[in-house]
Amino acid sequence: MKLVHFGEKSKERAGVIDPKGRLRDVSEKIELWTGDTLGDESLACVQRCLQDFPPVSGEVRLGAPVGRVGKIVGCALTYGKHAAEAGLELPADPMFMLTSPTAINGPMDDVIIPRGGTQLDWEAELAVVIGKGGSYIQVEDALSHVAGFCVSNDVSERVFQLERGTQWTKGKSADTLKPLGPWLVTRDEVGDPNSLAISMTVNGDRMQSSNTSDMVFSIAELISRISDYLSWMPGDVLMTGTPAGVGFGMNPQLYLKPGDVMEARIEKLGAQRSVVKSYAG
Numbered sequence: 001m002k003l004v005h006f007g008e009k010s011k012e013r014a015g016v017i018d019p020k021g022r023l024r025d026v027s028e029k030i031e032l033w034t035g036d037t038l039g040d041e042s043l044a045c046v047q048r049c050l051q052d053f054p055p056v057s058g059e060v061r062l063g064a065p066v067g068r069v070g071k072i073v074g075c076a077l078t079y080g081k082h083a084a085e086a087g088l089e090l091p092a093d094p095m096f097m098l099t100s101p102t103a104i105n106g107p108m109d110d111v112i113i114p115r116g117g118t119q120l121d122w123e124a125e126l127a128v129v130i131g132k133g134g135s136y137i138q139v140e141d142a143l144s145h146v147a148g149f150c151v152s153n154d155v156s157e158r159v160f161q162l163e164r165g166t167q168w169t170k171g172k173s174a175d176t177l178k179p180l181g182p183w184l185v186t187r188d189e190v191g192d193p194n195s196l197a198i199s200m201t202v203n204g205d206r207m208q209s210s211n212t213s214d215m216v217f218s219i220a221e222l223i224s225r226i227s228d229y230l231s232w233m234p235g236d237v238l239m240t241g242t243p244a245g246v247g248f249g250m251n252p253q254l255y256l257k258p259g260d261v262m263e264a265r266i267e268k269l270g271a272q273r274s275v276v277k278s279y280a281g
Contacts, residue, residue, distance in 0.1 A: 001043065001050070001185075001189070002016065002017035002183040002184070002186075002270075003015075003033050003065050003148065003183055003184040003186070004016065004017060004023065004063075004065050004183045004184075005032065005033065005062065005063035005064065005065055006023065006025075006060040006061065006063065007060065008061065009106070009109075012032070012067070013025060013027035013031070013032075014026050014027050014032050014037075015027070015056065016046065016050060016053070017183060018050055018055075022055050022056075023055065023056040023060065024050065024053040024054065024055055024056065025054050025055075026046055026053045028053070029045075029046065029049075029053075030042070030046060032067040032068065033065060033066055033067060034068040034234075034235050035068065035070065035130075035233060035234030035235025035236070036234070036235075038066070038129065038130075038131045038148075038235060039131055039132060039147075039234065040132075043131075043147070061106065061109075062107055062108060062182050062183070063106045063181070064105065064107070064179070064181055065129075065181045065184035066129050066150075066180065066184060066237065067235075069104060069235055069236065069237055070101070070233045070236055071098055071099075071233070071236050071237075072099040072100070072101055072103070072178065072236070072237045072238075073096050073097075073230070073236065073237070073238050074097050074098075074099050074154060074168075074172060074239040075095065075096045075217075075226075075238070075239060075241040076091075076095045076097065076241060077090060077091055077095050077216075077241065078094070078215045078216055078222070078240060078241030078242075079210065079214050079241060079242065079244060080214065080216060081210075081214070081243065081244035082241070082245075082246070082249070085244050085245075085248075085249030086248065086249060090216055094217055094222055094225050094226055096226055097168045097172070099169060099172040099178065099239070100169070100172075100173035102175060103173050103174060103175060103176065103177045104180055104237075105175075105176040105177070105178055105179045105180070105274070106179065106180075107151070107179050107180060107182040107272035107273070108272065108273055108274070109176065109179065109274065110176065110275050110276070110277045111155055111177065111179065111274045111275070111276050111277070112174075112175060112276075112277050112278070112279055112280075113157075113256070113258070113276065113277070113278055114157055114175075114177070114279060115279045115281060117157040117159065117160065117174070118159055119157060119158035119159045119247075119248075119253075119255045120155060120156070120157055120158075120255055120256040120276065121155070121158055121246050121255060121256065122155060122200055122202060122246060122247065122262050123153060123155065123156060123242035124151075124152075124153060124198055124199060124208050124242055124243070124264040124266070125152045125154050125240055125241060125242050126149060126151075126152070126193065126196065126212055126219070126239075126266055126269075127180055127237055127239050128146055128149055128193070128219060128222075128223070128237070128238040128239075128240060129149070129150065129235070129238075130145055130146065130147065130232045130233065130234055130235065130237075130238065131145065131147025131148070132145045132147075132234060133145070133231060133232045133233045133234050133236075134227060134231065135227050135228075135230070135231040135232070136227055136228060137227040137232070138224060139218075139220050139221055139224040140220075141224075142219070142220035142224045142227075143187065143193075143219070143220050143223075145223060145232060146193075146219075146223070147184070147186065147187070147234075148185050148186040149184070149185055149190050149193055149266075150181055150183065150184045150269055151180070151181065151182070151266045151269050151270060151272050152179065152180050152237075152239050152264070153178070153264045153272065153274065154177075154178065154239050155176075155178065155256075155274075156171045156172055156177070157170075157171045157172075157174065158248055158255070159171070160174075178239075179264075179272050180237070180272075181270075181272055182270045182271070182272055183269075185268060185269050185270075189268070190268055190269070191268075193212060193219040194212045194215060195212065195213050196211065196267040196268060196269070197211050197265075197267040198210050198211065198243060198264075198266045199265050200245065200263070201262070201263045202256070202261070202262055202263075203260055203261055207245045207247075208242070208244065208245035208246070209243075209245070210243030210244065214243065215240070219240060223238065226238070256276045257276065258277055259275070259276065260275070260276040261273065261275050261276075262274045262276070
């Protein structure tokens with residue numbers, strides 16, 4: 001299934017895109033897609049009665065397809081070529097950081113340059129949404145903890161990230177910097193998450209083009225090994241790192257400016273589109 005949230009900001013409702021591409025409103029049964037409703041049992045229940053939910057007509061805004069997120073765990077240097085362009089060695093153990101869930105944004109909403117930001121950068125990434133929590137998860141069991149996968153863009157303010165105390169969370173957590181969606185595709189429809197084409201264009205120019213098969217750690221390994229350090233909770237989001245082609249790695253470096261359009265795309269998961277706007281607070 002393709003799970004969505006639709007409606008005005010802060011007033012979104014849960015929906016599903018049916019096999020014919022129609023949006024159906026499931027909010028009578030599921031208020032929002034959260035850690036409480038993304039378990040296998042809830043998803044199977046919705047799947048069984050999908051045709052009973054009313055279709056939604058007309059154009060609607062899509063919000064991020066997961067709500068009330070407890071934490072975002074972002075991975076770094078999971079693609080070899082990206083590590084090389086950053087001038088950093090590949091880690092022997094997954095490198096990760098926590099990002100504020102207040103940064104989550106809709107897949108077609110504007111991305112706002114944070115106040116004082118001057119080096120905003122794009123990072124197309126595969127996002128994993130946890131459906132079943134746990135710690136010390138075995139690699140062979142890891143994917144059973146996944147509710148689904150979606151497109152993400154780990155937009156990063158490089159000055160905040162690299163020059164203000166080297167705490168990467170600072171460069172990742174401003175409002176709107178984490179577009180998710182357009183939908184959350186349940187794991188049964190995705191198959192192998194380490195066999196998906198991933199790309200990013202900026203103003204129509206291809207900046208990133210890779211495949212999740214190029215990752216140093218598999219998705220199952222990331223879930224498992226990170227669970228040695230923290231407990232996964234249902235509804236948590238794992239952002240699995242970005243391939244080569246970010247602005248920071250270019251010579252000369254290239255950063256986003258107001259009016260730029262980012263389009264991140266992942267095979268089987270769809271595409272998102274974000275326009276960059278100036279901070280106006």
